[in-house]
Amino acid sequence: MxxxxxxxxxxxxxxxxxxxxxxxxxxxxxxxxxxxxxxxxxxxxxxxxxxxxxxxxxxxxxxxxxxxxxxxxxxxxxxxxxVTVMTATEVIGKYHDLWHVEQSFRMSKTDLRARPMFHHTRDAIEAHLTIVFTALAIARYLQDHAGTSIQKLIRTLRPLQEITLTIAGQPHTAADPLTTDAITILENLEIPYT
Incomplete structure (x- = not known):
């Protein structure tokens, strides 16, 4: 170096x-x-x-x-x-960390299904960016805490649904059975399931 x-x-x-x-x-x-x-x-x-x-x-x-x-x-x-602010080793380390940012933007385009949007006012642009970055932050949090990729999270959890119907005044709940992968993800995220 x-x-x-x-x-x-x-x-x-x-x-x-x-x-x-x-x-x-x-x-x-x-x-x-x-x-x-x-x-x-x-x-x-x-x-x-x-x-x-x-x-x-x-x-x-x-x-x-x-x-x-x-x-x-x-x-x-x-x-x-x-060099008094950041050593050569720290500079290299920070550049190496950039792949996290690049990976996040690749993720936002694919897994989060972010598409080009055409806004014409500053408020609309800022609102859109706020929503995209919020979704990105949530996705990164889920990915880091679940210990798996956001793509696998979406693929595993998206099919799971729960529905509550009221029949004759009585609520009835039906839910898809949880897969082993879904249980692991929910446990890693400390989300209770029953």
């Missing part, structure tokens, strides 16, 4: 990962193979990384390929926070 700073502007934090290096090497090898196929004429010429076009001549951009290989396994993070 290393750090590079520009005074009063930004700093870059670099982290090396062997797992990332393996993935980067695989990607670079595939890109080099594709570039060589374009140069040989076996693949149609498109914008391909590491191919230099000069007129009709195509050559492998060896300098760019070597530069890319020298960075294999490295990932950079840019921040404007000084």
């Amino acid at each position: 290393g750090t590079r700073s520009a005074p009063k502007a930004w700093r870059a934090v670099w982290q090396y990962s062997t797992k990332r290096a393996v993935r980067d090497n695989r990607t670079l090898n595939a890109q080099e193979t594709r570039a060589r196929a374009v140069i040989d004429g076996t693949t149609p010429a498109k914008t391909t990384r590491f191919v230099t076009l000069r007129g009709d001549a195509r050559t492998l951009d060896q300098a760019s390929l070597e530069r890319a290989r020298s960075l294999v396994g490295l990932k950079g993070y840019v921040t404007n926070l000084p």
Whole structure:
């Protein structure tokens, strides 16, 4: 891990990962193979990384390929926070936590069935965002406390229904039987069931 700073502007934090290096090497090898196929004429010429076009001549951009290989396994993070506020390790940790936010937004589009809405007034826009973020917060809470994905929660609990009918002045309740998964979820959420 290393750090590079520009005074009063930004700093870059670099982290090396062997797992990332393996993935980067695989990607670079595939890109080099594709570039060589374009140069040989076996693949149609498109914008391909590491191919230099000069007129009709195509050559492998060896300098760019070597530069890319020298960075294999490295990932950079840019921040404007000084090291006195957040260490390099904390910067990397915060960036790694961003996947939770990204996962939440993917979840909101699919599992919560959030669709594009077209509002024209500030009040309507703010109301819509409030509802979406409230649903997202509830979904995250349920997911964290149930110990399962929101998709599984919905799939398990949605079919369960309970109905109360009044016949001759007497209430009668009928409910779907709880599955083992539903019981586990309800217990994890500390919701009483009978």
